[in-house]
Amino acid sequence: MKIIRLVLLFVCIVLLSGCWDKKELNEVAVVIGVGIDKVSENEGVYEITAQVIKPQEDDQQGAELPTWSVTAQGETIMDAIKNLNRLSPRRLYWSHLQIIIFSEGLAREGVAPIITWFERDRDSRAGSYVVVTRGSAQDLLNQKIELGSIPAKAMSDLLDSAEQRQIIARKVKLRDFTTVLTTPGIDPSLDVIQPKNIRGQVEAYELNDVAIFKDDQLVGYIGGTIMAGTELLKDTYDYFVVEGVCPGNEEGFFSFQSTDYESDDELTLKDEELTYKLDIFVEGNLSDQTCPADLLEPDRMEQVEKEIGEVITSRIENEFEHAKEMGSDIYGIGQKLRRAYPDAWKTAQDQPDEMLEKVTFDIQVEANIRRSGLIIEPTQTEIE
Secondary structure, three states: OHHHHHHHHHHHHHHOOOOOOOOOHHHEEEEEEEEEEEOOOOOOOEEEEEEEEOOOOHHHOOOOOOEEEEEEEEOOHHHHHHHHHHHOOOEEEOOOOOEEEEEHHHHHHOOHHHHHHHHHOOOOOOOOEEEEEOOOHHHHHOOOOOOOOOHHHHHHHHHHOOOOOOOOOOOOEHHHHHHHHOOOOOOOEEEEEEEEEEOOEEEEEEEEEEEEEEOOEEEEEEOOHHHHHHHHHHOOOOOOEEEEEEOOEEEEEEEEEEEEEEEEEEEEEEOOEEEEEEEEEEEEEEEEEOOOOOOOOHHHHHHHHHHHHHHHHHHHHHHHHHHHHOOOOOOOHHHHHHHHOHHHHHHHOOOHHHHHHOEEEEEEEEEEEEEOOOOOOOHHHHHO
16 A cells, blocks of 8 residues: 555656746736838848737736737847847747738748748747738737727737638638648738728728739739639638629629538649639528519529629639739649649649649539528519
8 A cells, every 4th residue: 555655646746746848927928919021121131020918917907908019130030039039028928829920022032931930939839820911010010900909819800700701811820821832733822911091090900802922922912802712612611702793684783692612623634734623512592682673583593593603603713813824823733733643743843834824614603592581572672
């Protein structure tokens, strides 16, 4: 029994020894967002801005947490972070990082050298969102808005809830971004976040366009409804909205909200021509219309479902064409070619632009309208 007690005591001592790398909150500055710019007047110098949550005093408990931003420069990200720590009274702690923002100038020069530190550091967070802003990353991170006193958290929430609000968003995280960068035959794309001017001043953030990359360099932007093409291919965009023209009434429009979406794709090579075949099934509800017609009448509903298929097809094809003009393969045609026809990929990988020119689409969309919300006939139809 004495031996057993000694063994149990030893086990308890080992298990109750605490965390060797614990971090006390009153000893660290929790970084929630970071913006990275390129210093134009100093080639090769990076400017990094870290936004940290400022601790509240006891008499301020219950108020929204304010933030403090600190900026420093360096020849590498690690050098800049070292200089940040010179300015911060507490050591910066990166495990709660929500978002990484690249400025346009930095992204156009290439972001591969930037993400190395975030990949290597044990406190960094691979689940952080990665986005681009057209202006200064520092300015965006320091921009105060009306709803939410923590800018980095507000931008992260904007991405988190995009699907529930039917907003087109890539929602690319650091781990996914690095995976695409290191995968042959596919180029990345990122969300673009901009400050939104309302009533003469900035009051909110806006998901605005998609940043298109060639390898690790920003080459341009795609905006409007066509930027949903990539999401439609990935089966991750279940609750999107399609606007179409009412059958027989070119001045009237309808809105269709999907509730279920599935797609299968296959790339085939024949006579040096590539055919990208897509079979898409989409189901959902009519959520709005401006025309007085009864769109649930069988003949009209069939035309509406056809219109939905045509809109989805055009979104996919148009985004591909826009990216192709920039020399970017955001659909991963090369990746699919490498998997299905490795010998053909060995030749095509040296001439990706020519490969993309050989791609044609064969898209079949089956659209199914389930219901029309809480009503059978809209008010304008009853008035007619």
